Amino acid sequence: MAIRARRMLAALTTAVAMSAVSIATPAVAADKKAVISQAFQSMLYLPLYVAIDGGFFTKEGLDVTKQTAGSPSAALSAVLSGSADFSLHGPEWTAVAAEKGADVDVIANVVNGAAVWIVASPDSKFSSIKDVKGQTVVSGQMPTTSTSLFFKLMKENGMSPADVKLSQVPLGSEIGPLVAGQSRIAVMYEPGADQAVAKGMKVVIGFPKLYGEYAFSAISAKRSVDPDVAARFVKGMEQALVFMQNNPTETLAIARREFPGLDPEVVNAAVKRMLNEGVYPKNVDITPKALTVAMDTQISLGNLKQQPKYTTFIEQNYIHQALAAK
Structure with a gap:
């Protein structure tokens, strides 16, 4: 766990060093093409897929190629090395790189809620987070925001990770031990949460409602x-976000096409949950509050030394242009 985290940070540090010695000249767009490197193919990143599949980038005269890096650090490294124009992942990775001297910042919002849920077996008595004490809890392997937020919530309620029997598993596999009865509680992203609900489990805590605005994933x-x-x-992303709010049926159709291997009803339920709970933002803006809440989590974990300066870390120019173009 710790070794894996160190390796990811080491890879990012190497990329930062390479970026620092590169010639800082603007990339020239050939026929207005762009490459974005996403950390994973994730339902959280649906606004990007809507922008591509819905033709919003095309409308802006931009031909966008999507690549999947496999991790946040690899996605950001693609930007630092010049093999991608943009990356999509948690903004904390960008903050860490900027803190190390990389010339990177955040230019648009994609996920504005703490998209994590605690799911429990149907017969579990659960009234508050304190009910996890002494329980076996399944969560994703660190470093991951779902487990980090779980630790944060326990700490805020006078608890520590030692108060639970934490079973860390590869991301996306949390549902297995829960359904098998090896655990009665799991900390999950979507679509895992609604896959569990489809099997009779219940959502007992939603982090989006707990924390409100939260810069979870960004460009x-x-x-x-x-x-x-x-x-x-950024204008293409803005149009996609507005479209998602106003056209849920068409948004669900795009989501089902992007995730053909999942039960369509699970896809529908997961996307509706994230729309209803404000996980998908209404526009590309990132507020100071959303950034502060998200970065506080990383500071408390020791991943970040201090809050990045909002006025320089969030590139408002592109955001303002997109909002003005409505």
């Missing part, structure tokens, strides 16, 4: 990114 870019390409990209 990052180097400061030397082609400004015209970046402006077009």
Whole structure:
């Protein structure tokens, strides 16, 4: 667990070093093309898929190619090395890189809620987080935000990780031990939460409602990114987010096409939950509060030394252009 985290941070540090010695000249867009490197193919990133599949980037005269890196650090490293124009992952990775001297910042919101839920077996008596004490709890392997938020919530309620028997498993496999009865409680992302609900489990805590605005996932870019390409990209994302709020039926159809291997009803339920609970933002803006709440989690875990300066870390220029273009 600790070794894996160190390896990921080491890879990111190497990429930062490579970025620092590169020639800081703006990338030139050939025929207005752009590459985005996403950490994973994730339902959280649905706004990006809507922007692509719904033709919103095309409307802005931008041909976007999506690549999947396999981890947040690898996605950001693609931007730092110049093999991608943009990356999509938690903004904490960008904050860590910027703190180490990389010329990167955040240019648009994608996920604005703490998209984590605690799910329990149907016969579990659960009235508050304190009911997890002494229980076996399944959660994703660190480093991951779901487990980090679980630790944060326990700490806020006078508890520590030692108060539970934590079983860390690969992300996406949390449902297995829960359904098998090896645990009565699991900490999950979507679509895992609604896959569990479909099997009779119940959602007992929703972190989006607990924490409100939370900069969970965002678009990052180097400061030397082609400004015209970046402006077009953020405008495309803005149109996609507005579309999602106003056209839930069409949004669900895009989600089902993007995740054909999942039960369509689970996809529908997961997307509806995230729309209803404000996980998908209404626009590309990131407020100071959303950034502060998210970065406080990373500071408390020791991943970040201090809050990034909002006015320089969040590139407002592209956001303002996108909001003004409505």
